[in-house]
Amino acid sequence: MALAAQNAVVAAEALGLGSCYVGAIRNRPEEVAAELGLPPHAIAAFGLAVGRPDPTEDAGVKPRLPQQAVLHHEQYDAGLADAHLATYDERLATYNARHGLAGAWTDRVLTRLAGPESMAGRHRLREALERLGLPVR
Template structure:
């Protein structure tokens, strides 16, 4: 096993950071790693907004659901799907296709994962902030995003001030399908994983959270999440056709 694999397998979300800043040269390297990620058809339809002003950080922390580490992390970035740049290059560009929305989301995720892995390999930690989509219009207004740019998620980076237990992932037997999709879920393997997840939550919460993975997704998928997103992305020029 090499250092790259060890870094990947040791991933855990960090939500508490020291006050140490990230050296400019180090940050440049991390961002270069992000930009080096694969991009569909070389379209390169992602922009990253680095937010340094403390008042903006604090506003974003509240808009993201009161996640204080958005304000306290050494660095905070917002990853955006961006076709405004392309519109400026080619004003007659045909935009609004759902496939373009998917490309923007996929490319942004690849860039962010490159950035986080690079950061973790250098002794830093981070956490993704999907809560940016709790109030997408307010985030868009705050960060002055024009049409054809939408915020997808945030990323906190900094030096860890905690070492949380790793959250267990689904085993390969439930994720990897051989040759074709296997429709029957192995209930025994799922039950074992549910027990593992329940044990993790009990340890993490000092016994205050007692929930299996199946119970968690039942709760999460029992209601519509962020129903305003469809209208928001339409108004921004995404997935209109």
């Protein structure tokens, strides 16, 4: 699924189009399946909004976690990953502030994963998959 999504994004970019993944399509899977008329045992795994980028929109380039935090050799090194978070948070907070968003990266991730109430329905994804006839182990 991720490979298909990424290829679609790359193809759109090659055509001069912009795109935005819509993971929120999994927030209410049964309703989306009904809306799309999906057969049993099928679910919309991701959405992709495709359009022409607004040339007046200055989104900039969003800072990324440094490569040392995400590229690991042979074994995952949690300490190395964590070591870069404070610096990245500072950089992202600056970027966010410039674009009218509050908070840094860890704040936003922790808020998003605080509990069922902050997961926009995603906490019942397993139940939804079972209802749509997808075996869940």
